[in-house]
Amino acid sequence: MFVFQSIAPFQAWLNQTRQNGAQIGFAPTMGALHEGHLALLRMASDAGDIPVASIFVNPTQFNDPKDLEKYPRTPERDLVLLSEAGCAAVFMPSVEAVYPPGVDLRLDIHFGNLDTVMEGKFRPGHFAGMAMVVKRLLDIVQPQRLIMGQKDFQQWSIVRNMLQQLQIPVELVMCPTVREPDGLAMSSRNVRLTPDMRRAAPVIYQTLLDAKALFPNRPAIEIAALSLDKLRAAGLQPEYFDIVDGNTLAEAPNFNSASFVVACTAVFAGEVRLIDNLILKGA
Ligand code: AMP
Numbered sequence: 001m002f003v004f005q006s007i008a009p010f011q012a013w014l015n016q017t018r019q020n021g022a023q024i025g026f027a028p029t030m031g032a033l034h035e036g037h038l039a040l041l042r043m044a045s046d047a048g049d050i051p052v053a054s055i056f057v058n059p060t061q062f063n064d065p066k067d068l069e070k071y072p073r074t075p076e077r078d079l080v081l082l083s084e085a086g087c088a089a090v091f092m093p094s095v096e097a098v099y100p101p102g103v104d105l106r107l108d109i110h111f112g113n114l115d116t117v118m119e120g121k122f123r124p125g126h127f128a129g130m131a132m133v134v135k136r137l138l139d140i141v142q143p144q145r146l147i148m149g150q151k152d153f154q155q156w157s158i159v160r161n162m163l164q165q166l167q168i169p170v171e172l173v174m175c176p177t178v179r180e181p182d183g184l185a186m187s188s189r190n191v192r193l194t195p196d197m198r199r200a201a202p203v204i205y206q207t208l209l210d211a212k213a214l215f216p217n218r219p220a221i222e223i224a225a226l227s228l229d230k231l232r233a234a235g236l237q238p239e240y241f242d243i244v245d246g247n248t249l250a251e252a253p254n255f256n257s258a259s260f261v262v263a264c265t266a267v268f269a270g271e272v273r274l275i276d277n278l279i280l281k282g283a
Contacts, residue, residue, distance in 0.1 A: 002089040025049030026143035032072035032188035036178035038085040040147040054091040060129030151177040197269040203234035208278035237268040
């Protein structure tokens with residue numbers, strides 16, 4: 001596996017790799033890798049692509065400086081895991097390489113309500129920073145396929161919208177959420193859970209499954225209220241539990257005419273903020 005810290009040698013390698021007709025499947029990450037991240041790379045190889053990853057803890061998508069500071073960083077272990085998973089190359093740039101001083105890379109695009117609902121309400125600026133870094137990484141890597149996780153469903157929706165608006169010729173692939181045996185969605189943040197909170201956290205997935213069992217026989221608003229109660233009863237502090245149209249991320253009193261419906265939630269488990277979602281209908 002090749003490890004690149006600067007852009008020029010990485011692009012030289014990419015150009016050479018593409019010369020023989022190979023296609024690049026790219027999975028951007030912030031490191032502290034787990035099986036969920038490795039599943040993205042496996043999807044790339046299964047599709048016949050050359051799997052390429054990046055590890056970059058993107059400062060512009062952290063609305064809380066303490067969260068950025070506390071974000072787990074395990075670069076040596078990450079490289080071992082990537083290499084074992086068959087990753088061909090990993091890009092680990094410095095902040096200056098991604099954001100050259102004096103260059104304004106902010107995007108002048110609007111996402112409608114996609115970035116104002118759910119995470120957007122609680123993490124102002126998060127998606128603008130996320131979209132900026134994904135665009136920058138795509139400009140550098142120019143992959144044929146971009147593989148991102150369903151775990152961050154709203155992020156996936158915003159990236160899809162960005163690709164459409166900017167007409168970026170890359171195929172966006174969704175990798176299903178990889179879970180621990182007890183249902184907790186794998187996340188780099190899970191290592192920060194206290195033992196008590198780790199025991200409580202699987203209730204998030206259980207609540208999503210219960211919501212799916214009730215849907216569509218009960219109104220979405222009732223299912224959401226019951227779900228919030230369940231999460232609180234388990235000692236978690238939910239920020240939201242929203243049932244939305246999977247294409248528009250809009251809430252609705254009923255989803256009779258929607259073909260794709262997703263339940264999305266964010267909770268604090270002690271000091272650690274976790275997100276998860278489940279498709280209730282369609283796709
Ligand atoms: P992150 O390092 O948290 O920014 O995540 C990098 C990529 O991995 C994103 O596309 C995430 O959606 C994806 N990802 C993170 N956790 C999981 C998981 N448990 N299952 C599937 N994909 C995941």
